[in-house]
Amino acid sequence: MKKVTFITLALAAGVALSTPTAFARRDDYGRYEVRYDWATVIDVDPIVERTRRPVTRDVCYDQPVDRYEPGYTARRDHTGSTLLGAVIGGALGNQVGKGDGRKAATIAGAVIGGAVGNNASHRRGDYYETSGGYVRDYETRCRQETAWRGGRDVVGYEVTYRYRGDIFHTTMDHHPGNRLRVRVDRGVTPAE
Known part of the structure; x- marks a missing residue:
């Protein structure tokens, strides 16, 4: 026990x-x-x-994009303005003179009118769109992926x-x- x-x-x-x-x-x-x-x-x-x-995360890629690109050309053609001035000046000179003086007045009017027309065209510098087109470009675009x-x-x-x-x-x-x-x-x- x-x-x-x-x-x-x-x-x-x-x-x-x-x-x-x-x-x-x-x-x-x-x-x-x-x-x-x-x-x-x-x-x-x-x-x-x-x-x-x-x-x-961001996934980025280059997306092709077509965009219009205008082309501008300076138009400085003075021939039209000079000829127009000469014609108007000659016509006015022809109205003024008589006989042999008429030929001289017509010539003088044409010379003076041509000079005025040429001078006026120099002061007016107009630009005209003469060309343009679509250009292929690329833009970077991104999206999120999970x-x-x-x-x-x-x-x-x-x-x-x-x-x-x-x-x-x-x-x-x-x-x-x-x-x-x-x-x-x-x-x-x-x-x-």
Whole structure:
């Protein structure tokens, strides 16, 4: 009977020591003391989620465009104005003179009229559209395209650590490294 009692007591002590309260200390008022220590990290497994996210990019290309390009030429032909002035001047000179003077008046009128017509055409710098056409040009145009990219993102870590011979598990948002700072009170938890 003594053997059974001793084994039972040993089992009960082992269970009591493995519970979290085995690490706790009480102060003079019966409250659990909080202390910090270091635990050894045994295993770290990443928690991975598959993701799909849109990736938008601009796709640009050169679009051919036909545009009309007018051509302008300066028209400075003074011949018509000079001839018209000479004819009008000659006709007026012919009206003025008599006999041999009529020929001289006609010639003088034609010369003076031609000079006036030529001078008038110099002051009037008219431009006339004489040519033009369509020209092939290119414009850069862009549009947005969205492609879906798949990936695997690490969203956390399953951490297994040992403190004073006991094994604990927790989930963390970062990799803890080889050691983990723990808070020891009624239990053993990772310290923030």
